[in-house]
Every structure is written in structure tokens, then in C-alpha cells.
Amino acid sequence: xxxxxxxxxxxxxxxxxxxxxxxxxxxxxxxxxxxxxxxxxxxxxxxxxxxxxxxxxxxxxxxxxxxxxxxxxxxxxxxxxxxxxxxxxxxxxxxxxxxxxxxxxxxxxxxxxxxxxxxxxxxxxxxxxxxxxxxxxxxxxxxxxxxxxxx
Amino acid sequence: xxxxxxxxxxxxxxxxxxxxxxxxxxxxxxxxxxxxxxxxxxxxxxxxxxxxxxxxxxxxxxxxxxxxxxxxxxxxxxxxxxxxxxxxxxxxxxxxxxxxxxxxxxxxxxxxxxxxxxxxxxxxxxxxxxxxxxxxxxxxxxxxxxxxxxxxxxxxxxxxxxxxxxxxxxxxxxxxxxxxxxxxxxxxxxxxxxxxxxxxxxxxxxxxxxxxxxxxxxxxxxxxxxxxxxxxxxxxxxxxxxxxxxxxxxxxxxxxxxxxxxxxxxxxxxxxxxxxxxxxxxxxxxxxxxxxxxxxxxxxxxxxxxxxxxxxxxxxxxxxxxxxxxxxxxxxxxxxxxxxxxxxxxxxxxxxxxxxxxxxxxxxxxxxxxxxxxxxxxxxxxxxxxxxxxxxxxxxxxxxxxxxxxxxxxxxxxxxxxxxxxxxxxxxxxxxxxxxxxxxxxxxxxxxxxxxxxxxxxxxxxxxxxxxxx
Ligand code: B12
Numbered sequence: 001x002x003x004x005x006x007x008x009x010x011x012x013x014x015x016x017x018x019x020x021x022x023x024x025x026x027x028x029x030x031x032x033x034x035x036x037x038x039x040x041x042x043x044x045x046x047x048x049x050x051x052x053x054x055x056x057x058x059x060x061x062x063x064x065x066x067x068x069x070x071x072x073x074x075x076x077x078x079x080x081x082x083x084x085x086x087x088x089x090x091x092x093x094x095x096x097x098x099x100x101x102x103x104x105x106x107x108x109x110x111x112x113x114x115x116x117x118x119x120x121x122x123x124x125x126x127x128x129x130x131x132x133x134x135x136x137x138x139x140x141x142x143x144x145x146x147x148x149x150x151x
Numbered sequence: 152x153x154x155x156x157x158x159x160x161x162x163x164x165x166x167x168x169x170x171x172x173x174x175x176x177x178x179x180x181x182x183x184x185x186x187x188x189x190x191x192x193x194x195x196x197x198x199x200x201x202x203x204x205x206x207x208x209x210x211x212x213x214x215x216x217x218x219x220x221x222x223x224x225x226x227x228x229x230x231x232x233x234x235x236x237x238x239x240x241x242x243x244x245x246x247x248x249x250x251x252x253x254x255x256x257x258x259x260x261x262x263x264x265x266x267x268x269x270x271x272x273x274x275x276x277x278x279x280x281x282x283x284x285x286x287x288x289x290x291x292x293x294x295x296x297x298x299x300x301x302x303x304x305x306x307x308x309x310x311x312x313x314x315x316x317x318x319x320x321x322x323x324x325x326x327x328x329x330x331x332x333x334x335x336x337x338x339x340x341x342x343x344x345x346x347x348x349x350x351x352x353x354x355x356x357x358x359x360x361x362x363x364x365x366x367x368x369x370x371x372x373x374x375x376x377x378x379x380x381x382x383x384x385x386x387x388x389x390x391x392x393x394x395x396x397x398x399x400x401x402x403x404x405x406x407x408x409x410x411x412x413x414x415x416x417x418x419x420x421x422x423x424x425x426x427x428x429x430x431x432x433x434x435x436x437x438x439x440x441x442x443x444x445x446x447x448x449x450x451x452x453x454x455x456x457x458x459x460x461x462x463x464x465x466x467x468x469x470x471x472x473x474x475x476x477x478x479x480x481x482x483x484x485x486x487x488x489x490x491x492x493x494x495x496x497x498x499x500x501x502x503x504x505x506x507x508x509x510x511x512x513x514x515x516x517x518x519x520x521x522x523x524x525x526x527x528x529x530x531x532x533x534x535x536x537x538x539x540x541x542x543x544x545x546x547x548x549x550x551x552x553x554x555x556x557x558x559x560x561x562x563x564x565x566x567x568x569x570x571x572x573x574x575x576x577x578x579x580x581x582x583x584x585x586x587x588x589x590x591x592x593x594x595x596x597x598x599x600x601x602x603x604x605x606x607x608x609x610x611x612x613x614x615x616x617x618x619x620x621x
Contacts, residue, residue: 005280005309016523018530036280038335043425043523043532051229052335057282057307085254 417536
């Protein structure tokens with residue numbers, strides 16, 4: 001993250017998912033927290049997330065999936081980011097990710113294995129993720145500083 | 152009587168039209184060969200000599216596409232976002248986009264840019280506050296390169312100072328303006344467009360030797376395609392004193408390109424459709440460099456599947472097409488670019504070529520519908536402009552104007568004649584013909600007398616009867 005810059009988050013609802021309400025609440029919460037929210041809205045493809053993040057120089061992508069196809073829709077996003085040169089971007093995912101009778105821990109690991117930095121269970125308050133974001137950004141900066149002091 | 156001389160200095164011909172402004176009447180027309188390689192005034196003088204009393208005209212304005220027109224290389228970040236926004240700004244200013252680059256320029260790209268010797272390099276990339284890395288990288292490479300043309304910077308505002316610093320150090324001529332895409336998918340091409348026009352007037356006109364026309368007339372005030380776009384704008388929107396026709400499309404088929412201009416918002420006409428992607432400008436121009444009737448007829452021939460040519464021919468003329476025959480004709484007109492069809496058979500071949508050039512060019516210009524299947528049924532996303540409801544389509548360019556059945560060629564735009572049915576091209580418009588080549592003239596006149604320019608267009612564009620439609 002650039003020192004003086006307001007952090008930017010690209011958010012949207014992935015796949016053929018039309019659940020719009022949570023997405024709007026997240027945008028509002030990010031705005032309120034002083035974070036630049038670039039909302040690409042519902043029915044967004046992975047490519048649209050990546051392109052938006054590249055062009056806006058985003059620090060994080062927040063993916064929502066509500067309708068039950070999260071596992072299928074979200075797979076491969078990290079690879080696309082790496083391909084597009086935004087290797088280190090933070091990827092968060094949330095919504096209704098639990099499918100069938102699996103435990104939340106199992107689902108969470110599934111998404112972390114796919115390359116997401118954080119995954120949230122249904123009913124997560126936006127503030128929780130915003131707090132995590134600030135923390136992750138600080139950590140990211142510290143680790144970059146370590147790297148540059150080694151140069 | 153007040154009058155205006157309106158001049159189009161094209162790559163082949165210099166065309167002059169003289170109008171009586173009070174009566175919005177065409178008084179005289181004349182044309183001669185363009186002589187820009189020697190002295191542009193030779194050809195111009197010759198054309199003017201055929202216009203009685205031309206010295207008395209109140210306005211003597213010219214536009215030009217001579218000597219390659221205005222050539223721009225566009226640089227952006229993501230192909231569908233800032234690179235496309237930069238392209239649109241350049242096309243909207245009436246230029247030819249010689250090449251578009253995305254992401255980081257490579258050494259090879261820079262070498263190519265040096266060779267291309269465009270008139271302007273348009274450097275965009277990043278939303279305001281967005282990605283800076285790439286535009287800075289690209290500016291650094293340009294600064295270290297041999298490119299001599301002016302660089303117009305219209306990218307991420309937050310990086311503009313540092314881009315300027317780099318270009319300054321590299322002793323480049325550069326201009327700064329607003330970002331072509333300040334926010335994601337928001338298009339802001341007007342400032343860049345204005346600046347391109349300014350650079351054209353102040354620098355390129357002179358570099359081409361076109362400023363010599365000032366010995367005879369007022370000046371060259373814009374590139375020809377910009378004049379055509381301006382004519383489309385007043386005809387669609389009207390002026391303060393005259394009502395316009397509403398949304399429209401101008402189809403210009405040439406030897407080297409097929410150009411489509413739309414003056415239309417293009418918002419969805421169907422309910423339940425959400426629009427996606429980069430914002431669309433009301434005035435949009437696209438240029439298809441592979442769909443020309445002469446210089447690139449070979450590309451056009453290749454762009455369409457063999458059985459499509461045969462089917463089309465069959466449906467129009469009720470007989471079979473020998474593909475070899477079409478290919479031979481294509482090879483002939485590629486060589487002899489001034490050639491006009493001489494037999495019934497050649498006219499038929501010419502018509503199917505024109506029809507497909509128009510079809511493909513319009514399908515690329517217009518938007519399309521993408522269907523997403525969900526658990527509840529289908530939902531629809533529109534990408535690009537919905538032009539299905541357009542009421543007026545104007546055809547221009549030699550192929551249409553010299554054709555006995557221009558409606559046959561123009562019908563290529565119709566949605567029912569598209570190959571992909573989800574393309575949003577016009578459904579049932581009226582067709583008009585600009586057979587006096589007055590669009591550019593009217594666009595020029597609109598600079599000084601917009602009401603009269605509009606009255607001239609309304610008077611001289613001829614409606615074409617469409618048999619199929621009735
Ligand atoms: C309203 C609604 C609809 C409306 C949506 C209207 C609209 N335009 O938004 C309609 C009728 C269209 C609809 C359709 C469908 N729906 Co529905 N819908 C709901 C409902 C009742 C409410 C959703 C809502 O708005 N919640 C309120 C918002 C504020 O909460 P939220 O979306 O969860 O978002 C919050 C958090 O999850 C979190 N969050 C979300 N994303 C992210 C991302 C990150 C990174 C973070 C940190 C946090 C976060 O923050 C948000 C704000 O607080 C839910 C049931 C429910 N009570 O949740 C079902 C529900 C989501 N729908 C469901 C289903 C199955 C469907 C359909 C497939 C078929 C159907 N049964 O109707 C279709 C799918 C259509 C499609 N292609 O998307 C299921 C999903 C089951 C699953 N995931 O396993 C649910 C859970 C109902 C159920 N129990 O069966 N639906």
C-alpha cells in the first residue's frame with residue numbers, strides 16, 4: 001500500500017448471483033470507514049474483478065457469493081490475479097459459502113486453499129472485515145519495509 | 152447574399168461545395184485531385200476555379216484527411232478499460248488509431264512506436280488514484296526513446312506530475328489533460344478530444360503543408376471524420392434554432408476502411424437488462440481497417456466464411472456464386488483501387504462485398520446481449536450500445552453513393568441480417584443517402600452557422616425507398 005493513499009477495495013457479487021442488498025451494505029460500510037470502494041455490482045465475472053483491481057490499483061478484492069455456487073465461481077481468482085500482475089492483492093470472500101452439511105471450518109479451509117486470504121461465514125458484520133483489512137494492510141506494509149531494508 | 156465555401160481535402164480528391172446560407176441551398180460543387188505532396192493549393196485552386204465568385208464567400212473553411220489523416224497511437228492499461236477509453240477519445244477526435252497498446256510497453260513496442268511515427272501518442276492508464284506503476288513505466292520508456300511526436304497524457308491524475316517530470320527530462324513535447332477514465336468504467340474523453348484537435352490545428356496542419364491553404368481560404372479547421380461526426384451530432388440532437396431527427400447512424404464505406412458513427416445513447420430498450428462495461432459515448436465512431444472495398448478487399452473476403460458469401464449471394468440473386476469469381480474480383484479491385492464495376496455480374500459482387508462490410512462494421516460498433524442462466528431462469532447483460540431502436544441510417548462513401556441499389560448494401564446493418572442474433576443493430580430504420588457528400592461540409596459549417604448546417608442536411612439527404620420494408 002502506498003503510504004499516503006486511501007486504500008481501495010474492489011467489491012462485487014460473483015457469478016450469476018443477483019443478491020444485491022449485502023453488496024450495497026458492504027459498499028456503504030467501506031465508504032463510512034474511509035476506504036475507497038469500487039463496486040462492480042452483481043453478476044460479476046472473475047475477469048471483471050481482476051481488471052477493475054488492476055486499473056484502480058486496488059489493495060483488496062472483496063468477493064460475495066450468496067446463492068450457493070461459491071465454490072465453483074470463486075476458484076481460480078488468485079491465479080488470474082497472479083497472471084495479471086497483482087500477485088499480492090488481498091482476497092476476501094463472504095456471503096453464504098456453506099454448502100450442504102459441511103462445517104464452517106471445513107469451508108473456510110477450502111477457500112483459504114484456493115488462495116483467499118480470509119473467508120467469512122454468513123452473518124458476518126462488515127466492521128469485522130474492515131478491522132481485518134486495516135490490520136492486513138499494516139502487516140503488508142511492514143513486510144514490504146523489511147524487504148526493502150534488506151535491499 | 153451570404154455564402155459559404157466548404158472544402159474537404161481528402162487523400163485523393165479535394166471537394167468544394169458552395170452554399171447560399173439564407174436559403175440553405177447548394178449553389179455549386181466541384182472537385183479536383185488533391186496535390187498535397189507538392190503544393191496543396193494547386194489542386195485547391197483548380198477546384199475553386201469551377202465555383203463562380205468563390206472569392207466573395209463569407210466563410211471558406213476546410214477539413215482534411217489528406218496525407219494519411221490524423222494518426223494516433225493509443226496506450227492504456229487494461230485492454231477493455233483505459234486502453235479502450237484512449238482509443239475512443241482518439242477516434243472521436245477524427246483520427247486513425249494506428250495501434251493500441253495495453254499494460255507495460257516493451258522495448259519492442261517502443262521500437263515499433265518509433266517506426267510508426269504517428270502524429271500524436273495518447274498516453275493513458277489507471278483510474279484517478281488507481282494504478283500508477285504502469286503509466287510511469289510507460290512514460291519512462293517514452294522519455295528514453297527516440298519518439299518525436301507530441302505525447303498527450305490523459306491517465307491517472309495522481310501520477311500526472313511524475314509522468315510530466317519524466318517526459319520533461321526526456322525533452323519530449325507533451326500535454327497534460329484529464330484522465331480518459333477517471334473512475335472505473337466512467338468515460339471522460341471530451342478534454343482529450345479537444346486537446347487532440349488543438350494539436351492537430353497548431354502542429355499537424357502545418358507539418359503537412361496544409362496551412363498553405365491560408366493563401367486562398369480561411370484555414371483547415373478539423374480532420375474530415377471529426378466534421379462528419381459533428382454533422383451526425385447536429386442532425387441527431389438539433390441546434391438551438393432547429394429540431395433534429397433524433398438518434399441515428401452514419402455508415403461510411405470507403406476503399407480502405409468502413410466507418411460507423413452513432414449519435415445515440417444506446418441504453419437498453421428491453422426491460423430486465425443491465426448494462427455492463429465501459430461507458431458508451433453518445434457520439435461514437437469506430438473505424439474498421441480490415442473492412443474496405445478496395446485496398447483491403449482481400450481482408451474483407453477472408454473475414455467472411457465461404458459458405459456465408461454463397462448463401463448471401465443465393466438469397467439476393469437467386470443463383471449460385473462461384474467463389475473463385477468473387478476472389479478474382481477482389482484481387483482485381485485491390486490492384487486497381489479506382490475501379491468501378493462494369494457489368495451486372497460485377498455489380499452483384501460489389502454489392503455482396505459492401506453488404507458484408509456494412510454488416511460486420513455495424514456488428515462491431517453495436518453492443519450485444521449476453522445471457523446468464525441462473526436457477527430462476529435467464530438474466531441478461533448488455534455490453535455496448537443498444538441501437539435496435541434507431542430510426543435513421545445515413546449511407547455515404549463511393550460504394551453506396553454510386554450504387555443503383557444502395558438499400559441492398561445498407562441492409563447489412565439490420566438486426567435480422569446479422570449472423571449473431573444477440574447483436575443490437577438497428578431493426579427497422581429509414582435509410583438516407585448522402586449522395587452529394589455533404590456530411591463533412593455541414594459539419595464544417597456547423598462551426599459557424601449550426602442552424603443553416605442542419606437545414607442543409609435535412610434538405611439534401613435523400614430518403615431511399617426500401618422494398619423489403621413495405
Ligand atoms: C432477498 C433474497 C433473494 C432475492 C434477491 C433480490 C436482490 N436483488 O438482492 C431473490 C428473490 C432474487 C433471490 C433469488 C435467489 N435466491 Co435468495 N435470498 C434472499 C434472502 C431472503 C435475503 C438475502 C439478503 O438480501 N440478505 C440481507 C443481506 C444484507 O445479507 P447478505 O446478502 O448475507 O450479505 C451480508 C453478509 O453475508 C456479509 N457479506 C456478504 N458478502 C460478503 C463478502 C465479504 C468479503 C464479507 C467480508 C462479507 C460479506 O455482509 C453483507 C452485509 O451485511 C436470502 C435468505 C437470507 N435471509 O439471507 C435468500 C438466499 C440467499 N437465496 C437463496 C437461493 C437459493 C436463491 C435462488 C438460487 C433460488 C431461490 N431459492 O429463490 C435465487 C438465486 C438467484 C440468483 N441468480 O442469484 C439461498 C442461498 C442458499 C445457499 N447459499 O446455500 C438463501 C440463503 C435462502 C435459503 N435459505 O435458501 N433471493
